[in-house]
Amino acid sequence: DGGITQSPKYLFRKEGQNVTLSCEQNLNHDAMYWYRQDPGQGLRLIYYSQIVNDFQKGDIAEGYSVSREKKESFPLTVTSAQKNPTAFYLCASTTTHSTGGETQYFGPGTRLLVL
């Protein structure tokens, strides 16, 4: 969890507004991920990026957009097309074990609320 920062901690969105959630890591990890977590639920993958200037849709990408212009940064924009954006958003980056397999390191998260 160390080395990944997310801001803001809380974010309020008005109807029809786009908002951007920041995620920065100084772990020199290549891959970064965005997850959405609803109360009492697991983690659902929104987008992921395995290398700079490339990203892939996850399971629930509709209403979201991302960019990966720098290795350290992977911002997530929640667009007005996302009709139910209230959730806890978690950013993660990945390192590979010596025995294989990737471990995800999560940021502290951003709680998005709709006004």
Add this chain to the structure above:
Amino acid sequence: GQQVMQIPQYQHVQEGEDFTTYCNSSTTLSNIQWYKQRPGGHPVFLIQLVKSGEVKKQKRLTFQFGEAKKNSSLHITATQTTDVGTYFCAGPGNTGKLIFGQGTTLQVKP
């Protein structure tokens, strides 16, 4: 599609009782990982299991990977209030990215 399922979804125990959560994958996994998320916090990596039948211990926590590498369990002996949280298992999907189970939320009554 590939799925990772966890049971139970919730568990309430009295402090001092044992607790077990089970994880089942629809496909064979190359490895399985466990994460813990404290209330209001973010998931934190606990451990990775790689070998068939592997058992690893971390103090009161015992992790097991099934012989067929399709299931895993986390057992906590003599729970404490600090064990409260949601425990997730995760395994690599066909595209390499991790697939998380829904999590088991543990409540411990002092």
